Amino acid sequence: MADVSSIDTREYEAQFGDYVELLKPRVMRLVVFTALVGMLVAPVPVHPVIAFASILCIAIGAGASGALNMWWDRDIDAIMKRTMGRPIPSGRVQPGEALAIGLALSGLSVMLLAVFANLAAAGWLAFTIFFYVVVYSIGLKRRTPQNIVIGGAAGAFPPLLGWVVATGSISVEPVLLVALILIWTPPHFWALALWRNEDYKAAGIPMLPVARGERVTRRYIFGYTLLLIPVALAPSFTQIGGIAYFAVSLVLNVVLLAGAWRLLKRQESDRDADNFRAEKQFFGFTIVYLFVHFVMLLVEATLRAFDLSITALPIWF
Amino acid sequence: MAIQREHELHSRRRGRNVAMGLILGGLVAMIFAVSIVKLSQSQSEDSTAPNYVPATAGASE
Structure with missing residues (x-):
C-alpha cells in the first residue's frame, strides 16, 4: 500500500x-x-x-x-x-x-x-x-x-x-438583455483599460488603448454608448418592461451619455492633472448603470405580479 | 484498510476535506430535493401515474 x-x-x-x-x-x-x-x-x-x-x-x-x-x-x-x-x-x-x-x-x-x-x-x-x-x-x-x-x-x-x-x-426579451450587457461591456472595460493601460501593455494584450491609442478608445467609448442607449431603452416596450423601467433607464442613459461625452473631450493633460478621475467615475457609474437596469426589470416583474403596472407603454417587440 | 497513523497530511488537509464533504452532502441533498419536486409536479408522459395531467404536454415545469 x-x-x-x-x-x-x-x-x-x-x-x-x-x-x-x-x-x-x-x-x-x-x-x-x-x-x-x-x-x-x-x-x-x-x-x-x-x-x-x-x-x-x-x-x-x-x-x-x-x-x-x-x-x-x-x-x-x-x-x-x-x-x-x-x-x-x-x-x-x-x-x-x-x-x-x-x-x-x-x-x-x-x-x-x-x-x-x-x-x-x-x-x-x-x-x-x-x-x-x-x-x-x-x-x-x-x-x-x-x-x-x-x-x-x-x-x-x-x-x-x-x-x-x-x-x-x-424570445426577444432575453435577446435584448444579452444585447444590453454585450454592448455595455466595451465602454465599461475600455474606461478601465484607459488607466490600466500599462498593465495590458506589459502583458502584450492588444487592449484598445494599447493597440489603437487613447484618442481612438475615447471615441469608441462614446460610440458604443450611443449604440447602448436604444438597446437599454428597448426592453421598456416588451412584456418585461414598462413605464418605471423606461423612466429610470432614460435618466441612467442621460448620465452615461454625459459621462462618455466628458471622456471624449478630455485631453491627456486633463487626465494627468486629476489622475484619471473622470475615467474612474465613468467606470464606477457603468456598474451602477447595469445593476439598476436589472433591478428595474425586477421591479416591473413585481408590479406585474401584483397587478400594479401602468400599461401606458405599447409592446412593440 | 483503515488508516492507522495520523499523518501530518491529515491535519494539513482537514479544511479541504471537511469542505469537500459538505459540498458532496449538499449535492446529494439538492438532487434529492429536485427529485421530490419533479415527481410531485404534474406530467403528461405516463398516463397511469398519479401526477398525470394531459394539459401539461411539453411543459418542463
Whole structure:
C-alpha cells in the first residue's frame, strides 16, 4: 500500500478558499444576479427548488469557465498587477489542478442543468463556457483589440440562461438583455483599460488603448454608448418592461451619455492633472448603470405580479 | 484498510476535506430535493401515474 508520505509535500498547501478563488466568485455573483433576473422576469414561473438548483448550476458553470480562463491566462496573469495575486500566478494552486477543476465542473454543471431544468438551458450553458474559454480566452483575447467586444458576449449570456431555464426557449426579451450587457461591456472595460493601460501593455494584450491609442478608445467609448442607449431603452416596450423601467433607464442613459461625452473631450493633460478621475467615475457609474437596469426589470416583474403596472407603454417587440 | 497513523497530511488537509464533504452532502441533498419536486409536479408522459395531467404536454415545469 502506498504510504501517504509519498504524496508530494509542497511548501504551501492549497486551502479550500484558493480553489474557490479559481471560480472568480465576484464574477459569479454578477452571473447569479443577472441569471436570476432573467428567470424571474420570464412569463413562466419556476419552482423555488428548481430555480435554486438551476442558478447554482449556471454559477458553477461560470466559475468553471473562470478556472479554465485562469489556467490558460496564467502567463499573462503573472505579469499584470491586477491579476498577479490570482491562485495560479501566486503559486497557491497548480495549473493542472485548475484545468482539472475547470473541466470537471464544466461537465458537471451542464449535465446537472440538463436534469434540473431542460436540455436547451444546458446547451446554452455549454455554449457559454465554450465561448468564454475557447473563442474569447484562447482565440481572440490576445489577437484583436476588439477582444472585449467578443468577450462581453460570454458575460452577457446569464440572463438568457435564466430565461431558458424558465421557458425552455428563447424570445426577444432575453435577446435584448444579452444585447444590453454585450454592448455595455466595451465602454465599461475600455474606461478601465484607459488607466490600466500599462498593465495590458506589459502583458502584450492588444487592449484598445494599447493597440489603437487613447484618442481612438475615447471615441469608441462614446460610440458604443450611443449604440447602448436604444438597446437599454428597448426592453421598456416588451412584456418585461414598462413605464418605471423606461423612466429610470432614460435618466441612467442621460448620465452615461454625459459621462462618455466628458471622456471624449478630455485631453491627456486633463487626465494627468486629476489622475484619471473622470475615467474612474465613468467606470464606477457603468456598474451602477447595469445593476439598476436589472433591478428595474425586477421591479416591473413585481408590479406585474401584483397587478400594479401602468400599461401606458405599447409592446412593440 | 483503515488508516492507522495520523499523518501530518491529515491535519494539513482537514479544511479541504471537511469542505469537500459538505459540498458532496449538499449535492446529494439538492438532487434529492429536485427529485421530490419533479415527481410531485404534474406530467403528461405516463398516463397511469398519479401526477398525470394531459394539459401539461411539453411543459418542463
